[in-house]
Amino acid sequence: MQNKIKSQRFIWIDIMLTLLALVTMEYFYYGARTLALSGICVSVSFVAEIISLRLMKRKFTADDLTCISDSLILCLMLPAVMDYTIASIACVFAVVVAKNIFGGRKNMIFSPTAAAYVFLLTSWKSQVLMFSEPHVHTGIFENAEHLVSSASHGFNTSGRMNYTDFEILMGNVSGPAGAVSILLLAVAAVILILRRDISFGAFAGTVIGTAFLAFFVPVCNNQWDSLKYTFSTNMVLFAAIYIISDRRIAPKRNYYAFFYGFFIATFSYILVITTGKENVIVILSVLFAPVSLGFRNLENQIDTLVKEEKDAEDLWEAIKSGEFEIPEAEEVLTDE
Amino acid sequence: MNNRCSILDGFITGNAVLSGFMVISPIIVCGNTIMNSLALIYAFSAITFLSVTIGSFIPKKLSFGFKTIIHAVIASLVYIPVKMAAEEFFPGVIERIGIYFMLVAVNSIIVVQSQTKFHNMTKGKMTVSLICHILGFDVVMLVISAVRELLAYGTFCGRIVDADMFISGLGMPFGGFILLGLACGLYRSIVPSVKNDDIAGGGSNVSDF
Numbered sequence: 001m002q003n004k005i006k007s008q009r010f011i012w013i014d015i016m017l018t019l020l021a022l023v024t025m026e027y028f029y030y031g032a033r034t035l036a037l038s039g040i041c042v043s044v045s046f047v048a049e050i051i052s053l054r055l056m057k058r059k060f061t062a063d064d065l066t067c068i069s070d071s072l073i074l075c076l077m078l079p080a081v082m083d084y085t086i087a088s089i090a091c092v093f094a095v096v097v098a099k100n101i102f103g104g105r106k107n108m109i110f111s112p113t114a115a116a117y118v119f120l121l122t123s124w125k126s127q128v129l130m131f132s133e134p135h136v137h138t139g140i141f142e143n144a145e146h147l148v149s150s151a152s153h154g155f156n157t158s159g160r161m162n163y164t165d166f167e168i169l170m171g172n173v174s175g176p177a178g179a180v181s182i183l184l185l186a187v188a189a190v191i192l193i194l195r196r197d198i199s200f201g202a203f204a205g206t207v208i209g210t211a212f213l214a215f216f217v218p219v220c221n222n223q224w225d226s227l228k229y230t231f232s233t234n235m236v237l238f239a240a241i242y243i244i245s246d247r248r249i250a251p252k253r254n255y256y257a258f259f260y261g262f263f264i265a266t267f268s269y270i271l272v273i274t275t276g277k278e279n280v281i282v283i284l285s286v287l288f289a290p291v292s293l294g295f296r297n298l299e300n301q302i303d304t305l306v307k308e309e310k311d312a313e314d315l316w317e318a319i320k321s322g323e324f325e326i327p328e329a330e331e332v333l334t335d336e
Numbered sequence: 337m338n339n340r341c342s343i344l345d346g347f348i349t350g351n352a353v354l355s356g357f358m359v360i361s362p363i364i365v366c367g368n369t370i371m372n373s374l375a376l377i378y379a380f381s382a383i384t385f386l387s388v389t390i391g392s393f394i395p396k397k398l399s400f401g402f403k404t405i406i407h408a409v410i411a412s413l414v415y416i417p418v419k420m421a422a423e424e425f426f427p428g429v430i431e432r433i434g435i436y437f438m439l440v441a442v443n444s445i446i447v448v449q450s451q452t453k454f455h456n457m458t459k460g461k462m463t464v465s466l467i468c469h470i471l472g473f474d475v476v477m478l479v480i481s482a483v484r485e486l487l488a489y490g491t492f493c494g495r496i497v498d499a500d501m502f503i504s505g506l507g508m509p510f511g512g513f514i515l516l517g518l519a520c521g522l523y524r525s526i527v528p529s530v531k532n533d534d535i536a537g538g539g540s541n542v543s544d545f
Contacts, residue, residue, distance in 0.1 A: 085501060097514055101521070123505035 009062050011197045011247065012069055018188035019072045019242075025184055026177035030080035031137030034177065037087060038075045044088040045071035048095040056100060066105060066248075067095050073113045073242045076178020077235065077282070078120075079131040081144035086124050090116040110289035111243045114282050121283070129153070129278055131174045150175040152233035156276040159220040161229050168232045179238035182231070189241050198245035201254030205261025206240040206281075207231075213269040234272060239281045240265075251295035260295055264288050346469030352445060353476040353516075354523040359443045362436045363477055364512040370493045372433060373481035375426040377474045379440045382418045387411040387441075388450045388466055392459065400451060407447055415441040445469060480515060 026034040049067040053060050071091050078087060094116035102109050120128045130147040138144045151173040155161050163173050171181030179185075192198045210230055218226030231237055244250065244261050251257045267288075268281040277283075352358045359380065366372045391407045398406075415438070422430050422437070430437055449469075454462045486492055488507030490499040505511045 089503065097518075101517065119505050122508060122510070123503045 009065075010195075012063075012066055014192060014195050014197045015069050015242070016072070018184075018191060019069060019076065019178075021184055021188065022076050022178040022181055023072065025171060025181045026076065026080060029134040029171065029177050030132065031139075033138045033140050033142075034080045036140045037078070037080065037082060037084065038072060040084050041071040041075040041087055041091050042068050044091040045095050048092045049100075052096050052100040053104070056104070058104065063105060067099075070094055070099075070111075070113050073178075074116055077113070077117055077176045077238070077279075078128065079147075080177060081132050081138050081147070083124075083127060086120065086127060090120050093119050105248065108248045109293065110286045111246055111249050114239075114243050114285045117279075117282050118286050121279075131176070133174055134172050134177075148174050150233075150278065151180070152235075152278050155219070155229050155233045156272060156278060161233070165228070168228070173232075175233075176235065176238075179235040180232070182237060185237045185241060189237070192241065192245075197247070198241060199247055199250035199252075199254070199257045199261075200245075201257030202250040202261035203240055203245040204254075205258035205263075206236075206244050206265040207261075208258075209262040209265030210236055210240075210269055213266060217269075217273070219273055230269070230272075234268075234281060235279045236265075236268075236281055239279075239285060243282060243285045249289070249292055251292055252299055256295040256299065260288065260292050263291060346465055347472045347475075349527055350469075351472040351476065351523070352469050353473055354520050355527075357520070358445065359440070359473060360516060362433075362440060363480055363516055365509050366433045366436045367477055367481040367484065367512060368488060368507045369485045369491075370478070370481050371426065371429055373477045375422060375429040375433060376437070376440060377477055378425065379418055379422060379437055380443065380473060380477075381470045382421075383411055383414050383441050384443065384445050384470055385466060386414045386418075387446045388454055389463070390414070391446070391450050392455050392462060394455075396455065403451055404447055407450055408442060411441045411446050476519070480512070480519065484512060484515060 023034065023038055026038075045067045049064055050060055053064065071094070074090060074094060075087065078090075094112035097119075098110065098112040098115035099105065099108060117128075129150065131150055132138060132144045132147060136144070136146070151161055151163065152175060161168070161173075167173055168180075169183045171177060171184070173180050189198075189203065193200050193203060211227060214227045214230035215223050219230060220226050240261070244264055245257075251260055264281065264284050268284045271277060271280040271284070346352065349355065353360060353363065362376050362380075363373075366376060387407065387410050390410050391403075394403055394406055419430070419437070454466055457465060482492065484506050486497060486499070487503045488505070488511065490497055490502050503511070506515060
């Protein structure tokens with residue numbers, strides 16, 4: 001039990017380290033405002049978590065620090081010039097509505113981050129999908145003047161990207177800074193998979209599903225370009241690591257987790273090429289929550305059946321070896 | 337005292353929406369402006385009061401299923417003049433509400449609770465209890481829709497309010513669902529006398545739409 005608790009906390013530390021690397025990259029491209037936004041998101045989530053746990057008459061433990069990583073993930077999905085109030089509302093929504101109302105961290109139905117992002121998309125779409133250009137540093141208390149749509153939007157509508165491979169790799173494209181730093185995300189994925197912090201099955205399912213469709217049903221003329229751009233846009237890689245492969249949400253067994261990720265990837269790709277909507281994968285990760293819950297229920301049923309079968313086998317072995325004697329009917333009657 | 341409480345409980349402790357989760361879909365889907373909510377309040381109040389009152393004259397010895405059909409027929413008949421009047425009082429709103437205006441006519445208070453609860457009371461008690469249940473729904477509908485209109489559109493009764501930020505998601509059904517869920521949770525923490533029976537009390541208290 002102690003090991004289990006420790007491992008949960010180590011997972012949080014590993015995820016936080018990768019997220020901090022992304023925040024540093026974001027700071028490099030967009031300046032101090034990103035740090036202020038991250039700080040506000042983390043503070044608001046932390047306070048909301050403490051207050052909501054207090055209202056639920058629960059103690060705040062180290063495991064509840066996941067609210068901080070959740071808020072950082074959300075922050076990395078937002079434009080660096082996002083209004084602080086809107087970001088704060090989203091953080092409160094993630095902690096209170098998407099997580100604690102459903103029973104807290106032990107009963108999570110969908111990723112709080114993804115749910116909060118969908119909430120933001122429905123309420124403040126223009127603010128969420130308009131970004132400042134990389135290397136345009138906005139002051140902490142300033143409002144950005146010249147905003148542009150993301151590279152994902154351009155790719156979804158035209159099938160082209162006017163960026164070099166190096167720029168794409170380094171995240172030097174317009175969009176949510178955390179979600180476009182492809183090189184850092186790839187490194188983070190490797191680290192988190194090797195340290196078993198994220199569900200490998202879900203990650204593999206998402207990547208393979210996206211790659212399969214991007215290659216065989218390409219968005220642009222060249223299949224390799226389609227593959228490359230599909231992974232670097234619409235938060236595909238970011239969502240695959242931090243949302244879909246979240247161990248709290250994804251099915252436990254890699255076999256089921258693979259199909260969970262595969263379904264999300266497939267449907268999101270189809271939606272992207274048919275509707276051109278941005279970041280559909282995040283929306284679908286919320287909509288596919290019942291699939292994950294179904295798989296988890298199936299896993300629980302299988303575990304129960306396996307345990308019952310094992311108990312029956314153990315009992316049979318004990319009877320055969322003479323360690324356990326079946327009481328005679330007369331003895332039972334006498335005892336009664 | 338207990339007798340009085342049981343009659344008045346429809347307003348607070350036995351609130352149809354917050355306690356029984358009944359008639360929630362019109363609130364979730366259409367309760368995003370005060371004008372919508374006023375039209376639904378009018379329809380719900382008029383149809384429910386008239387249908388249950390007329391239904392109280394149905395002989396009790398008839399079978400439950402047969403009485404349910406008669407109640408539905410009565411509610412449908414009452415619906416016709418109520419809708420004609422609503423088109424005069426709330427022009428344009430009825431089209432916006434759509435099917436939810438019709439669904440109010442077959443709410444569970446009329447179809448189920450009239451037989452299991454109201455028609456077992458004396459006429460006087462039934463009238464008071466019914467009015468309390470209707471007022472309970474009306475108040476929740478009005479408050480939820482006022483909050484949603486204010487936060488989602490920055491208006492109050494159609495008049496623009498000086499607000500800097502709108503949460504347009506609250507104007508959508510999922511926003512209404514979340515807000516109503518929060519209101520239910522708040523209500524249950526404030527009103528400790530709400531019985532678990534009110535939530536899991538079998539078919540009579542399960543939301544009908």
